[in-house]
Amino acid sequence: MIWVIIALIVIVLILIVTNIRVVPQSYAYVIERLGGYSSTWNVGLHVKIPFIDKIAKKVGLKERVLDFPPQPVITKDNVTMMIDTVVYFQITDPKLYTYGVEKPINALENLSATTLRNIIGELELDQTLTSRDVINTKMRAILDEATDPWGIKVNRVEVKNIIPPEAIKEAMEKQMRAERERRESILIAEGQKQSAILVAEGKKQSMILEAEAEKEAAIQKAKGEAEAILEVQKAKADGIRMLKEAGADAAVIKLRSLEAFEVAANGQATKIIVPSDMQNLAGVVTSVAEIAKTK
Numbered sequence: 001m002i003w004v005i006i007a008l009i010v011i012v013l014i015l016i017v018t019n020i021r022v023v024p025q026s027y028a029y030v031i032e033r034l035g036g037y038s039s040t041w042n043v044g045l046h047v048k049i050p051f052i053d054k055i056a057k058k059v060g061l062k063e064r065v066l067d068f069p070p071q072p073v074i075t076k077d078n079v080t081m082m083i084d085t086v087v088y089f090q091i092t093d094p095k096l097y098t099y100g101v102e103k104p105i106n107a108l109e110n111l112s113a114t115t116l117r118n119i120i121g122e123l124e125l126d127q128t129l130t131s132r133d134v135i136n137t138k139m140r141a142i143l144d145e146a147t148d149p150w151g152i153k154v155n156r157v158e159v160k161n162i163i164p165p166e167a168i169k170e171a172m173e174k175q176m177r178a179e180r181e182r183r184e185s186i187l188i189a190e191g192q193k194q195s196a197i198l199v200a201e202g203k204k205q206s207m208i209l210e211a212e213a214e215k216e217a218a219i220q221k222a223k224g225e226a227e228a229i230l231e232v233q234k235a236k237a238d239g240i241r242m243l244k245e246a247g248a249d250a251a252v253i254k255l256r257s258l259e260a261f262e263v264a265a266n267g268q269a270t271k272i273i274v275p276s277d278m279q280n281l282a283g284v285v286t287s288v289a290e291i292a293k294t295k
Contacts, residue, residue: 015050022046028094032056040094059094063155066105070163071113073120075128082163083120087112087143088156096151104150108143112157115142125168132159 022045023029029041032054048055066089070082087108091097101107119138120128128135136157144154164172 016047019048019050019053020045021048021055026061028059028061029055030057030059030094030098037095037099057094057098059091059097061091061094063088063090066108067160068109068112070161071116073117075120075123075125077124079125079168080165081125081128081168082161083116084160085112085116085139086158086160087154088158089143089147089152089154091151092153093151096149098151100150104152107150108147108152111143111146112139115139115146125164129162129164132162135159 021029021041023041023043025043027043029046031038031041031048033049033052037056038053066087068085068087070084072080073083074080089108097104116135116139119135123131123135136159139157140154143157147154
């Protein structure tokens, strides 16, 4: 009898120990009792009733990443292309995730494909290639709302690759080459234009500097000639003033006449006109000489 009791105690202990569960961090266990939902175990130590409670599903609560294969889609302008997306989601309600839909991952994949086709069908090719942010935002909003009954929270959706047909890719490459060549031609033309402008500016500055130099030279030459004339006139005025101070006004006039005669006789004129009072020149010269001696 004692052995029977000991055996029963051992069996009970084994059953209790084998039905003790520790739920790790970022996990939740969905428990069913007699085939129906009973509770959700979160992090910590739990004990289930043997043969009555059952762990229906172990659910990870970490954020997951689903990389779906490329899906064929048709744009508004009837261009077929392949697009693959990446969905970042997290399970927020283990009960809904367990009982809300059959195979929730497959359901999310199919929902992503149909949503992507609907969004791309409203866009043309160029818009599809340049509107990834718009596509991501629309898909995230639609998927997040549709997966609420499944206990899934869609945090982000990213369009990973957009693969257009080969003919479209070739046309795009030709367009890109043409655009690059156009930009290169513009840059070359701009360079030539700037070069011509710089050359013209250099010539202009050179001509201005030459004109300024010629102007300055002419001014300096005129100033020199003016100063020379002033010096000559000043010397003549000083000479006349000295003669006047000596009282030789008449003699000066005769002497000037003599100088004029000398110039005329220098071979520069073909005719020489001799004044009628030429005989008085000797007396004038003598007077001037005497005045000079007295000085």
